[in-house]
Amino acid sequence: MPKAFFVTGTDTDAGKTLASCGLLQLAHSQGWSTLGLKPLAAGAEQTEQGWTNSDALALQAVSSLQPAYAEVNPVLLKQPIAPHLAALEEGRSLNLERLAGLVRGQLMxxxxxxxxxxxxxxxxxxxxxxxxxxxxxxxxxxxxxVVRLKLGCLNHALLTVEAIQRDGLPLAGWIASSQGPEPMLQEEANLQSLLQLIPAPCLGHLPWLESATAEAAAGFLSLEPLNAH
Structure with missing residues (x-):
């Protein structure tokens, strides 16, 4: 049965894209068809495909259904700032209903x-x-x-979990993400606290990777807890 999930983070640069690409790569290695979407992205650069976002390109690369770039990332804002501010700078308006409609088309x-x-x-x-x-x-x-492991991550994680629950959505799982070559102080103790406090299964811990590829990330993740959804 097809499965779909929304991936969020405790902060910007939490590691959402690497975690998503790792999960998609792991699923593909197990014979699943895969599709990664980044409906809204802020931060673009000129490439052979035109204006693109690096996170969206990474998701496109690990999607076995081989979507066109515009299917992965239909709304692209050029400045790497908060989306509503980037849209204001470009004289554009963001429309939640349109975004949802675009994603529904891909979910089909x-x-x-x-x-x-x-x-x-x-x-x-x-x-x-x-x-x-x-x-x-x-x-x-x-x-x-995706929980970025840094000072303050316990508060950020628990507040985000509360907000997700308040919005009436199930938390299918979480991923810990180390964000530098040097681990945070008491990293293992913080991980244990998160395991005790977050009411959802942990899908893995992404360490700092010199080569942050989907293949490398996949080795630290598990899809098993997602089978319940």
Missing amino acids: KRADLTLVEGAGGWRVPLTPGQTLAGLAKALQLPVIL
Whole structure:
């Protein structure tokens, strides 16, 4: 049965893309069809495909359904800043209903595993009255949370978990992500605290990887806890 999840993080640069690519790579290695989506991205550079976002390109590369770039990332803003500010700078408006419709079109492809990666954290603003959490709510997708291991991560993780639960969505699992060659102080103790405090299974711990490839990340992750969804 096809499975789809929304991937969010405790912060910007939490490691969402590497975690998503690792999960998609792991699924593909087990014979699953895969699709990674980044419906909204802020931060673009000129490439052979035109203006693109590096996270979206990474997801496109590990999607076995071989989507076109515009299918992976239909809304691209050039400045690497908060999406609502980037849209304002470009004279554009963000529309939650349109985003949800675009993602629904891709979900109809019914890949064995589809991951919809958010932008930044759970409450990233889109408009004065909407946040990107509304996309996950509109699609009714279970959530995978990527926790960046740094000072303050316990508070950030628990607040995000509370917000996801308050929005009525199930937390399918979480992934710990180390963000530098030197581990945070008391990293193992913090990991144990997260294991005790987050009411969802841990899908793995991504250490700092010199070669941060999907293949390398896949070796530290597990899909088994997602089978319940």
